[in-house]
Amino acid sequence: MTATNHVLTGALIAASVHSPWIALPAAFASHFVLDIMPHFGRAGINLSSSFFKRLLYTDMVIAAVCLIGLFMLRPENGWILVTGGVLGASPDLMWYAKFVAANNNQQPPTPGFIRRFHSRIQWYEKPPGIIIEAIWCLAMLALLGQTLID
Numbered sequence: 001m002t003a004t005n006h007v008l009t010g011a012l013i014a015a016s017v018h019s020p021w022i023a024l025p026a027a028f029a030s031h032f033v034l035d036i037m038p039h040f041g042r043a044g045i046n047l048s049s050s051f052f053k054r055l056l057y058t059d060m061v062i063a064a065v066c067l068i069g070l071f072m073l074r075p076e077n078g079w080i081l082v083t084g085g086v087l088g089a090s091p092d093l094m095w096y097a098k099f100v101a102a103n104n105n106q107q108p109p110t111p112g113f114i115r116r117f118h119s120r121i122q123w124y125e126k127p128p129g130i131i132i133e134a135i136w137c138l139a140m141l142a143l144l145g146q147t148l149i150d
Contacts, residue, residue: 001034002133003063003089008140009034010088011070011081015147020080027084031091032121040133041125047102056099063089073148091118 010027017023045052067085071078094115101108111119 001031001037001039001136002059003092004059004066005039005133005136005140006031006034006089006092007063007066007085008088008137008144011066011085012140012144012147013088014080014084015074015077015144020083023080023084024087028087028090030088032118034136035118035122037136038124038126038132039122039129040127041122041129042127043125047099070144070148094118 009030013027013030014020014023017026063085067082070081070085074081098108100106
C-alpha cells in the first residue's frame with residue numbers, strides 16, 4: 001500500500017478508538033493488514049530509477065499533506081491523529097536501508113525476520129492494484145471526514 005493509505009488508515013483508527021493505548025498499537029498493526037491486501041507495485045522495480053523516486057516522493061508529499069490537514073482540522077486532538085498516521089506508515093521505514101544501498105550501488109543489507117515477513121505478506125503488488133489503492137483511499141477519506149465532523 002502507499003504511504004498515503006497507511007497514514008489515512010492509521011489516522012482513522014486513532015480518530016475512532018478513544019484509548020490511545022489501544023489506538024496507537026492498532027494503527028501500527030494496520031500497516032501489516034493493509035500490506036496483505038492486493039495493492040500497487042511493480043516486480044523488480046529499480047529503487048534508484050527516476051520513476052520510483054518520483055512515485056515515492058509524490059506519495060510522501062501527499063501523506064504529509066494529509067497529516068498536516070488532519071492536524072489543522074482537529075488541533076485539539078491532532079497529535080493523536082498524526083501519531084496514528086505516522087505509526088500506520090512507519091513499518092515501511094525498514095526499507096530505507098535497501099533504498100540507500102540501491103542508490104549508492106551497494107549490496108542491500110541482509111533482511112532480518114521482520115523484513116522477510118513484511119516482504120512475504122505482500123503477495124500481490126502489481127499495477128492493477130492501484131484500483132484497490134484508489135478505492136481504499138477514497139473510503140478512508142470519507143470515513144475520516146465523517147468521523148471528524150461528528
